[in-house]
Amino acid sequence: MLRKGVTLYYLRHGETDWNAALRYQGQTDIPLNAKGRSQAARNGKRLRDLLGAKLEALDFVASPLSRASETMRIARAEMGLDPETFRHDDRLKEQHYGHWEGQLWHELATLDPEGFAAHNRDKWNWCPRGGESYRMLSERIAGWLREVEHDVVVASHGAVSRVVRGLVLGLDGPSVTSLEIPQDKVLILHNGGMTWE
DSSP: OOOTTOEEEEEEOOOBHHHHHTBOOTTSOOOBOHHHHHHHHHHHHHHHHHHGGGGGGSEEEEOSSHHHHHHHHHHHHHTTSOTTOOEEOGGGSOOOOGGGTTOBGGGHHHHOHHHHHHHHHOTTTOOOTTSOOHHHHHHHHHHHHHTOOSOEEEEEOHHHHHHHHHHHHTOOHHHHTTOOOOSSSEEEEETTEEEEO
8 A cells, every 4th residue: 555665653642631531532623731742852953863964855744733743843853854845635634523522432332232232242333423433434545545655654543554554464343443542652564564762
């Protein structure tokens, strides 16, 4: 799915207060907290140390949601690059969690017992009211990934990180939904492999 010879450097946005509380964000626009800004700075420094002067030749793109855009701005500043010089792509927005957005994870079994049970039975295909399933998200991201022609630094979201790995590494849907999604590491993807930095 990723073009031969292309490398993708993926930054999940830093922590928000909703992340810390285990509250579903989806496409609700929640800003980074202090820890999240520190994580973004850490990841920018790591990329600077890994790539040095090569950074200027890379493409940079982020989700338009503020937590991802701020992550990119902070990371670029740490790389010694203009913080504002990057593109946005709406397709990189987080999975839309519909009626679950704003809800705490530990309350969902009570607030939406049928949805919670359906989600636990089939996380790949389950779709919240007004939202999208992992399968639908994967189709959205596949369209974006087909257009990636050069090495790129991406700042986006947790579920997006999972489906990008699924598409690049050829993983089956159910295994994608349980992949780790750290906010304090850089994911490096290329055809045939991945590493964390």
